[in-house]
Amino acid sequence: MAIPSFIEGYGEVRPFTTAFAAPLDAVRTGARIRSQRPGQSKVLPSIREAILACGLKDGATVSFHHHLRNGDDVLRAVMHEIAALGLRDIRVAASSLFPVHAPLVAHIRSGVVTGIVSNYITGPVAEAITAGALPNPAVLQTHGGRARAIEAGELTIDVAFVAAPAADVYGNLNGIDGPSACGPLGYPMVDARHADRVVAITDTLSPHPLTSIDIAQDLVDYVVPVDSIGDASKIVSGTTRVTEDxxxxxxxxxxxxxxxxxxxxxxxxxxxxxxxxxxxxxxxxxxxxxxxxxxxxxxxxxxxxxxxxxxxxxxxxxxxxxxxxxxxxxxxxxxxxxxxxxxxxxxxxxxxxxxxxxxxxxxxxxxxxxxxxxxxxxxxxxxxxxxxxxxxxxxxxxxxxxxxxxxxxxxxxxxxxxxxxxxxxxxxxxxxxxxxxxxxxxxxxxxxxxxxxxxxxxxxxxxxxxxxxxxxxxxxxxxRPRIDPQARIVAVVEYRDGTVIDVIRQRGGK
Amino acid sequence: MAIPSFIEGYGEVRPFTTAFAAPLDAVRTGARIRSQRPGQSKVLPSIREAILACGLKDGATVSFHHHLRNGDDVLRAVMHEIAALGLRDIRVAASSLFPVHAPLVAHIRSGVVTGIVSNYITGPVAEAITAGALPNPAVLQTHGGRARAIEAGELTIDVAFVAAPAADVYGNLNGIDGPSACGPLGYPMVDARHADRVVAITDTLSPHPLTSIDIAQDLVDYVVPVDSIGDASKIVSGTTRVTEDxxxxxxxxxxxxxxxxxxxxxxxxxxxxxxxxxxxxxxxxxxxxxxxxxxxxxxxxxxxxxxxxxxxxxxxxxxxxxxxxxxxxxxxxxxxxxxxxxxxxxxxxxxxxxxxxxxxxxxxxxxxxxxxxxxxxxxxxxxxxxxxxxxxxxxxxxxxxxxxxxxxxxxxxxxxxxxxxxxxxxxxxxxxxxxxxxxxxxxxxxxxxxxxxxxxxxxxxxxxxxxxxxxxxxxxxxxRPRIDPQARIVAVVEYRDGTVIDVIRQRGGK
The missing domain is CATH 3.40.1080.10 (Glutaconate Coenzyme A-transferase)
Known part of the structure; x- marks a missing residue:
C-alpha cells in the first residue's frame, strides 16, 4: 500500500527500498551523565520520588523492557505514578507490550500517553491502537531497529525504567537473583546506556554488590525498592509453548x-x-x-x-x-x-x-x-x-x-x-x-x-x-476486509534501518 | 610550582583547584561506526593490513592498554608497522608504558611519535620524556581520568589496538583464554567503545564464539592473528611483589x-x-x-x-x-x-x-x-x-x-x-x-x-x-635538585577531572 511522504504525528517518512540500502557509516550517540560523588545514595523510597528526581516533564519519553513479559508489573506501577503526578503527552517506548499492560489504555484515553513505540504489541493496548485511540501513530520497530534508533539518537529516552529482578544499592542490576528472575536484561542494556536518566525498580535490593551484573552502576541513576516487580511464572506466556498439533x-x-x-x-x-x-x-x-x-x-x-x-x-x-x-x-x-x-x-x-x-x-x-x-x-x-x-x-x-x-x-x-x-x-x-x-x-x-x-x-x-x-x-x-487508503494511519511500521516499510490504517474510519 | 595558563603542544590549561570542583553534569560522547553486513569477515592477515584498512593518517592518535604489563609485545609490533608505513606525528595513548616498550624511544627520535598520553610510565620511555626527546609534552593522566577524557570526547582515538589473549572471528575478545591470558580487559573496554576503529591483535583465534567475553564483537572492526602478543609470565613485574623488608x-x-x-x-x-x-x-x-x-x-x-x-x-x-x-x-x-x-x-x-x-x-x-x-x-x-x-x-x-x-x-x-x-x-x-x-x-x-x-x-x-x-x-x-621555572615543560600532570595539577620541566635545560 502506498506510504505517504509525511505522516502527521510521526513526521517525514524515509521509505523502505531494500534490506541493505542504509549507508555503512553510522554514528553511535552519547548520553547525558549526572555524576555521582562519594557518599551519595541512589536508593529512593518510591517510584514517585524517582520520577520527581528525574525531573520528568510533559511530552517526555519513558522506556520499558519486556523481560517479565505478561508477568510485568513495573510499567503499570510507573505509569500510574506518572498519571497521578498530572503529567501529560508522554511517549511510552516499551520494547514489547503484552495483555498485562492493559492499564495503559486508560492513560491513552486520558491523554497521559499520546505516543507508543514498541517492537511487539498484543492485547488491549494493540486493540486500542487499532481502534484509533492513540493521538499519534504507534511506531512499530524491530528489536534491532529499536537498538539502532536509540544508538543513532533518533529515539531519545528521557527516563529509562528498568524492571530489575535484583539490584544493589550502588545500582548494579541483574536478571538472575530474586523471586522475579527473568534472565539477562538484554533490551534495557541499550536504553540504560543512552537515556538521560535511568531508574531501576526492584523487589530484591542487596546492600552488597551483586555477584553477577547485567547492567552496571555507572549506567544507573536511581534504585527504587518495591514489594514486587511482577510474576516471573508468567514469563512463559502466549507464544512460548511447543506445538502439539x-x-x-x-x-x-x-x-x-x-x-x-x-x-x-x-x-x-x-x-x-x-x-x-x-x-x-x-x-x-x-x-x-x-x-x-x-x-x-x-x-x-x-x-x-x-x-x-x-x-x-x-x-x-x-x-x-x-x-x-x-x-x-x-x-x-x-x-x-x-x-x-x-x-x-x-x-x-x-x-x-x-x-x-x-x-x-x-x-x-x-x-x-x-x-x-x-x-x-x-x-x-x-x-x-x-x-x-x-x-x-x-x-x-x-x-x-x-x-x-x-x-x-x-x-x-x-x-x-x-x-x-x-x-x-x-x-x-x-x-x-x-x-x-x-x-x-x-x-x-x-x-x-x-x-x-x-x-x-x-x-x-x-x-x-x-x-x-x-x-x-x-x-x-x-x-478480505477493505482498507480505506485515506483512513487515518494508526501505526507506522519501521524496518530495522528506520525506513518505513508499511503503515496500518484505522479500520472503517478516519 | 606555578602552572602557565597555556602550554605549547598541550593547549589551554584548566588549573586544578579542588578535588571535586568539576560540575556534576557531564556528557558521554558517542562513536563513529562502520557497520558490518552479513558475510563480511573481520579477520585480516597482518597488522599492516589492519592499519591500512583503518586509514590511519599522519597526526592520528592510536591507543594501547597495559594488561600484559612488561610482557606486552603488541605496542612494539604495531608501532613498528606504523613506522614502516612512513606515518609521522602519531600520538600514542597507552594506558601505561613499561620498560618493554623501549622501542618507542626510537620512534620518538625519528618523529614517528610526537605525543604520548599515559597514566604510568617507567623505563626508557620515561627517561626519554625526562630528557626532552618528545616534541609535545607528555600528558600524564589517572586511570579514571583517562576513561573520563575518552568518554568526554577530549581524548579522541583514531584506532584502538587491543592486545587480546583470545579472540573469535566475529571480534569477541577475552583475557582468560590462550597462552597470554592476562585477566579482564578493563582499560580497552573504554577505548573500544569510543575509538573510530578498533583492531584486536591476538595469538589465539577461535572460529567459534568465545565462551566468555570482555569486549564484544559490536565494538571491534578487525581481528589480526599473530604468533604471539607477548609473555604473560611478565605480567608480574616491577611493583607487584610483597615486601620482605x-x-x-x-x-x-x-x-x-x-x-x-x-x-x-x-x-x-x-x-x-x-x-x-x-x-x-x-x-x-x-x-x-x-x-x-x-x-x-x-x-x-x-x-x-x-x-x-x-x-x-x-x-x-x-x-x-x-x-x-x-x-x-x-x-x-x-x-x-x-x-x-x-x-x-x-x-x-x-x-x-x-x-x-x-x-x-x-x-x-x-x-x-x-x-x-x-x-x-x-x-x-x-x-x-x-x-x-x-x-x-x-x-x-x-x-x-x-x-x-x-x-x-x-x-x-x-x-x-x-x-x-x-x-x-x-x-x-x-x-x-x-x-x-x-x-x-x-x-x-x-x-x-x-x-x-x-x-x-x-x-x-x-x-x-x-x-x-x-x-x-x-x-x-x-x-634537592633545583628546577628551572623557565625550563621547557616535558610532561603535564592532569588530575582525574582533566584539570592540570602539576607540570614536569626539563632538567637543567630548555
Missing amino acids: PVGLAIAVLAARVIDAAGLLVDGFSFQTGAGGISLAVAQDVAVIMRDKGVTGSFAAGGVHAGIVAMFRQGLFRTLFDVQCFDLSAVASYREDRGHMAMSASLYANPASKGALVNHLDCMVMGAAEVDISFNVNVTAVNGGTIIGGSGGHADTAAGAKLALVTTRLAAGGAPKIVDAVECVTTPGETIDVVVTEAGVAVNPRRADLRERLAAAGMPLVEITRLRDLASRQTQATA | PVGLAIAVLAARVIDAAGLLVDGFSFQTGAGGISLAVAQDVAVIMRDKGVTGSFAAGGVHAGIVAMFRQGLFRTLFDVQCFDLSAVASYREDRGHMAMSASLYANPASKGALVNHLDCMVMGAAEVDISFNVNVTAVNGGTIIGGSGGHADTAAGAKLALVTTRLAAGGAPKIVDAVECVTTPGETIDVVVTEAGVAVNPRRADLRERLAAAGMPLVEITRLRDLASRQTQATA
Whole structure:
C-alpha cells in the first residue's frame, strides 16, 4: 500500500527500498551523565520520588523492557505514578507490550500517553491502537531497529525504567537473583546506556554488590525498592509453548530436513528459532539430526527457551547468546551455565553495528501470520488493521541469517496464510529464503542455489503460487476486509534501518 | 610550582583547584561506526593490513592498554608497522608504558611519535620524556581520568589496538583464554567503545564464539592473528611483589591496625590496595584481623593480585571488581570464580560517572614516592624532573575511598620521603586521610573524627611535620635538585577531572 511522504504525528517518512540500502557509516550517540560523588545514595523510597528526581516533564519519553513479559508489573506501577503526578503527552517506548499492560489504555484515553513505540504489541493496548485511540501513530520497530534508533539518537529516552529482578544499592542490576528472575536484561542494556536518566525498580535490593551484573552502576541513576516487580511464572506466556498439533509437528519435521538438506547441519552450525509453537518443535527435530550426525554446532541465539537450553546442555552448541529468556529453564541455565552469555539488543540485531550477532546465524526458524507470493511476511496486522504483534526480531534475523526459514500452515482460522500480498509487510521477501508448509516447500527464486540443493535432496518443492492456490482452496472465499487508503494511519511500521516499510490504517474510519 | 595558563603542544590549561570542583553534569560522547553486513569477515592477515584498512593518517592518535604489563609485545609490533608505513606525528595513548616498550624511544627520535598520553610510565620511555626527546609534552593522566577524557570526547582515538589473549572471528575478545591470558580487559573496554576503529591483535583465534567475553564483537572492526602478543609470565613485574623488608612489614602491620581502629573492619568492608610491596603486605595483615573478628567484607577492587584473591576465596569478600590482574593467580581466579567480575576503567574510577566503584571503597592502601606536610602525594617525578611512574589509580582511589591510607618509610635511598612540598603533586592532600610510617601515624587535620578514633585506639599518632623532621634527620642534607621555572615543560600532570595539577620541566635545560 502506498506510504505517504509525511505522516502527521510521526513526521517525514524515509521509505523502505531494500534490506541493505542504509549507508555503512553510522554514528553511535552519547548520553547525558549526572555524576555521582562519594557518599551519595541512589536508593529512593518510591517510584514517585524517582520520577520527581528525574525531573520528568510533559511530552517526555519513558522506556520499558519486556523481560517479565505478561508477568510485568513495573510499567503499570510507573505509569500510574506518572498519571497521578498530572503529567501529560508522554511517549511510552516499551520494547514489547503484552495483555498485562492493559492499564495503559486508560492513560491513552486520558491523554497521559499520546505516543507508543514498541517492537511487539498484543492485547488491549494493540486493540486500542487499532481502534484509533492513540493521538499519534504507534511506531512499530524491530528489536534491532529499536537498538539502532536509540544508538543513532533518533529515539531519545528521557527516563529509562528498568524492571530489575535484583539490584544493589550502588545500582548494579541483574536478571538472575530474586523471586522475579527473568534472565539477562538484554533490551534495557541499550536504553540504560543512552537515556538521560535511568531508574531501576526492584523487589530484591542487596546492600552488597551483586555477584553477577547485567547492567552496571555507572549506567544507573536511581534504585527504587518495591514489594514486587511482577510474576516471573508468567514469563512463559502466549507464544512460548511447543506445538502439539500433528500438522504443526509434521511441518517441523520437514523444516528440520530442509535445514539439513541445505547443507547447514555440519560442525559450526549456528541457530535461532522464534518462540512460536512450530519453531520450538523444529528445534527438537534439528537436535535429533545433529545428534544422529554427531554434529557440534557453534552457537544458538535469541530469545532462549528450554529447547535450546537442552541442546546446549547436550553439547550441541558451544555457546548461547541470550537477549531474553523465554522460560524459567532458560533463566536457570543463564544463572548456572558458563557459555550461556547475555547480549544486548544492539549486539543481537542492530544493523548499524560493527557486528550484529544475527549476521552470523546459519539458520533462523520463524513463524508467520501471512506470507505472500513475493515471500513478504506479515506478523504485524491482519483483518484490515488489527494489530497482532509485530516484528520483534523477525525482520532482523531474516536479514542476517544464511537460511531464513518460515514455517506456516496453509491456512488457519478459516483464512489462507499464503496470499497474493500480505496485508502488512513486517519482513521483506528478499530476506526470506524458504517457506515450509504441510503441502511442501517453496524456495525464494533469489536462492537458485538453495533450490538446487533441496531438489537434489528430494525435498517436496513447490512454487509459492501453488501454495497460495492450495491455501485459497482450503478456505472460504470471503473477501478480505477493505482498507480505506485515506483512513487515518494508526501505526507506522519501521524496518530495522528506520525506513518505513508499511503503515496500518484505522479500520472503517478516519 | 606555578602552572602557565597555556602550554605549547598541550593547549589551554584548566588549573586544578579542588578535588571535586568539576560540575556534576557531564556528557558521554558517542562513536563513529562502520557497520558490518552479513558475510563480511573481520579477520585480516597482518597488522599492516589492519592499519591500512583503518586509514590511519599522519597526526592520528592510536591507543594501547597495559594488561600484559612488561610482557606486552603488541605496542612494539604495531608501532613498528606504523613506522614502516612512513606515518609521522602519531600520538600514542597507552594506558601505561613499561620498560618493554623501549622501542618507542626510537620512534620518538625519528618523529614517528610526537605525543604520548599515559597514566604510568617507567623505563626508557620515561627517561626519554625526562630528557626532552618528545616534541609535545607528555600528558600524564589517572586511570579514571583517562576513561573520563575518552568518554568526554577530549581524548579522541583514531584506532584502538587491543592486545587480546583470545579472540573469535566475529571480534569477541577475552583475557582468560590462550597462552597470554592476562585477566579482564578493563582499560580497552573504554577505548573500544569510543575509538573510530578498533583492531584486536591476538595469538589465539577461535572460529567459534568465545565462551566468555570482555569486549564484544559490536565494538571491534578487525581481528589480526599473530604468533604471539607477548609473555604473560611478565605480567608480574616491577611493583607487584610483597615486601620482605622488616621495616616495610612493620609499617604494614601498623596500617592494618589503623584500618581496624578507624572502625572499618566490620561486615560490609570494601577494600583496595595498590601494587606496591608494602600495600600487598597490608592486605595480608588485614586478612588476619578480618578472620580473627569474623568479618565478612563486601567487595575488593582494583588491580587484583594473589593476596586479594586469597581473601576472596577465604570468604572475606563477596565479590571482586577487577579492571586488571596483577598476577597469574588473579587471572586464574577471574577465569574460575563466580563473583570475580570484570570492570571497565570507567566503572572503576571515572569521576564523571553515575557510579565509579572507587566511590564505594571503605579503604584504599597506597604507596608514595614523597608525601608532603599538606598530605600531597607524589608518585610521578623526583630528582628534579625524573619521571618514575604516575598516578595510575592513585588519585582516583584516594578521592573515592572513605579512608585513603598512604604507607611509606620516612626515607629511602638516602632521600627523605616526607618533605615540605612534594616535587610533583600526583594526588592532592585533601584526598589523603592518613600516612603510616615506621615512626608513627599522621592524620590529615581535615579528619578530626579519624584522629579521635585512632587516638582512642592507642595508635601512635604524630604530626606530619614531626615525620618530616625525622625523615630529614635520617638523610644527608643534600640540596634537592633545583628546577628551572623557565625550563621547557616535558610532561603535564592532569588530575582525574582533566584539570592540570602539576607540570614536569626539563632538567637543567630548555
